[in-house]
Amino acid sequence: MKNNGLEDVIAAETRLSDVDGEAGRLVIRGVSLDLLVERATYEDAAALLLDGFLERAVTAADLKVRLGQARAEVFAHVRAADAALLSLPPVDAMRALIARLPDGEDFETTLRLLAAPAVFLPAVLRLQKGETPVAPTPSLSQSADILAMLNASLPTREQVAALDAYLVMIADHGLNASTFASRVVASTGAGLTSSVLAAISALKGPLHGGAPGPVLDMLDAIGSEDNAKAWLGQALDRGERLMGFGHRIYRVRDPRADALKGALRPLVMTGQVDPDRIRLAEAVEQAALAILRERKPDRPLDVNVEFYTALLLDALKFPRAAFTGVFAIGRTVGWVAHAREQALEGRLIRPRSVYVGPLPQAA
Ligand code: ACO
Numbered sequence: 001m002k003n004n005g006l007e008d009v010i011a012a013e014t015r016l017s018d019v020d021g022e023a024g025r026l027v028i029r030g031v032s033l034d035l036l037v038e039r040a041t042y043e044d045a046a047a048l049l050l051d052g053f054l055e056r057a058v059t060a061a062d063l064k065v066r067l068g069q070a071r072a073e074v075f076a077h078v079r080a081a082d083a084a085l086l087s088l089p090p091v092d093a094m095r096a097l098i099a100r101l102p103d104g105e106d107f108e109t110t111l112r113l114l115a116a117p118a119v120f121l122p123a124v125l126r127l128q129k130g131e132t133p134v135a136p137t138p139s140l141s142q143s144a145d146i147l148a149m150l151n152a153s154l155p156t157r158e159q160v161a162a163l164d165a166y167l168v169m170i171a172d173h174g175l176n177a178s179t180f181a182s183r184v185v186a187s188t189g190a191g192l193t194s195s196v197l198a199a200i201s202a203l204k205g206p207l208h209g210g211a212p213g214p215v216l217d218m219l220d221a222i223g224s225e226d227n228a229k230a231w232l233g234q235a236l237d238r239g240e241r242l243m244g245f246g247h248r249i250y251r252v253r254d255p256r257a258d259a260l261k262g263a264l265r266p267l268v269m270t271g272q273v274d275p276d277r278i279r280l281a282e283a284v285e286q287a288a289l290a291i292l293r294e295r296k297p298d299r300p301l302d303v304n305v306e307f308y309t310a311l312l313l314d315a316l317k318f319p320r321a322a323f324t325g326v327f328a329i330g331r332t333v334g335w336v337a338h339a340r341e342q343a344l345e346g347r348l349i350r351p352r353s354v355y356v357g358p359l360p361q362a363a
Helices: 033-039 042-050 060-080 090-098 107-128 142-151 157-169 177-186 192-203 212-222 225-237 255-269 275-295 305-315 320-345
Strands: 017-020 025-028
Touching (some): 025 033, 025 255, 033 042, 033 255, 042 157, 060 090, 060 107, 060 142, 090 192, 107 142, 107 192, 107 320, 142 157, 157 255, 157 320, 177 192, 192 320, 212 275, 212 305, 212 320, 255 275, 255 305
Antiparallel strands (some): 017 025
8 A cells, every 4th residue: 555645554553642633632641732731831741751761750840850950961062053053044053953962762861852952942043143142040940941041031920831831732743744753763773862853854844843934924924904815815826835724634623723822812911912913813814714615625724733833932032933943842852752662662664665667678
C-alpha cells in the first residue's frame, strides 16, 4: 500500500497524546486539554509527559529547580552567537546554538534541551536588536523567566499565566511532522539533541509551525473587518492558503484554538492587549470560515492552533519572526518524550518507496 504524505498510516504506538480529529479532542497522557490548560504549569505538563521515560522519576517541583539551573548553565553558550549566526532568522539562530549541546539520552541532556530554546530565543532576539542578553533567573518558573529574559523586566501574573497556558497546550500533539522527525532520528539511536534538531527543522516550515507569523501579516494586510471578505477571496483566487486554517487530522475546530482564546481573555480584561485586534481576528476568522466552506465544500477546513497563537504571542510582545521559536520552546518536551518512547519501545523506522523511474535498458 502506498500513501502520499503517510495520511492515516499508523507509524507508532504512543502513550503520550491522542488527537481525535472528528471530535476535535486532544488528550495528553489521559488528561483532556481543557483540564490540563486550566490546572497545569509548564513544569507540571513536562513532568507528566516525561514520566516513565527517563532513568529517574521527576516531579514538577524538582523539574522547576533543575530547569532553573539548566537555564543558567546553557546561558554560557550565548557567547557563541557571532554576527553570522545572528544574521539568521531567530529559529535558525536558536537551532544553531542548540546544535552546540552534547548528545545523550539521560535526564541531564533532557534538562539542557528543555532549557536551551527558552534561553537562546530571548537572547538571540535581544542581540539582534543590539541589546545585551538577560541572564536567566533560576528561581523563576520557565514561563516567567522566558518573559523576563525577553523584556528585561518581570512579567505580570496574567502574562505568565498566558505563556504557561500556551506552552502546556502545545507540549504534545500526536504524530505531527516534527514529532515524527524526532522519532525517526531516535529510532536510529542518535540521541536526544539530534532528535530535537531534526524536529525544529521540520517545525519551521509554513505548513507546520511556521504559520503564526504569516497569520499576523494577513491580519495587518486585511486591516479592517470590512475588508476581510474581499481580501480573503483574492488570496484564494491567487491559489494561496489561508494561514491558520486547515489541518491534516482535525475535520472540526482545533480544540487548542478556543483554549488559546481563553488564555488571551485575562490579558484583554486587564488592558494588556488591544481589544480591536481581537475583534478584527474574530471577524477575519468568521469571514475565512465562510469563504472556505463556499470554495472548498468537499474539505472541512476550520481554524487551527496557529491562528490564535499569533494573537497570544503578539500580546506577549514576541516579534512575529520569533513565533516558530516559541512553538519550539513548548514542543521540545513532547519531542523528547516521543524520542525516549521510540528509543525504549520502538524499532528502526524504515519505510519503503515505490520506484516509478526508468528501468535499465536491456543490453
Ligand atoms: N486555505 C485554503 N485551502 C486550504 C487550506 C487553507 N488553509 N488548507 C487546505 N486547503 C485545501 C487545499 O488547497 C486542498 O484543496 P484541493 O483539494 O482543492 O486542492 C484541500 O484543502 C486539502 O489540502 P491538503 O494540503 O491535502 O491538506 P493537508 O492535510 O496536507 O494540509 C495543512 C494540512 C498543511 C495544515 C493545510 O491545511 C495548510 O496548508 N494550512 C495553512 C497553513 C497552516 O495553517 N499551517 C499550520 C498547521 S497547524 C500546525 O502544524 C501546528
